Amino acid sequence: MAKVKELPGLVSEFVELAKEYVRERTIEPAKRLGRAAGLGFAAAFLFTLAALFLAVAGMRLIVAALPDGQIWSGLGYILAAIGVLGTTGLVAWRAFK
Numbered sequence: 001m002a003k004v005k006e007l008p009g010l011v012s013e014f015v016e017l018a019k020e021y022v023r024e025r026t027i028e029p030a031k032r033l034g035r036a037a038g039l040g041f042a043a044a045f046l047f048t049l050a051a052l053f054l055a056v057a058g059m060r061l062i063v064a065a066l067p068d069g070q071i072w073s074g075l076g077y078i079l080a081a082i083g084v085l086g087t088t089g090l091v092a093w094r095a096f097k
Contacts, residue, residue, distance in 0.1 A: 055084045 059080035066072040
């Protein structure tokens with residue numbers, strides 16, 4: 001059993017060990033997880049931006065392929081919207097399957 005004079009040293013050693021344990025087991029893994037989550041969010045943002053650019057390019061391709069005129073242009077926009085919705089539905093269906 002520890003003597004009374006040794007108790008303050010043992011308590012301070014216990015506090016230091018507890019701090020080190022908390023730092024090793026919770027704070028450091030949380031930092032790594034936060035870094036991975038940040039990279040995941042950045043990748044998701046870039047993929048979304050790329051999908052948006054591809055959708056606009058596809059729409060412009062469809063509109064350019066159709067004859068000139070307001071009705072044909074409107075049809076191009078509708079076909080592009082159907083294509084984007086179809087692709088989104090396919091991706092969502094495969095993601096939840």
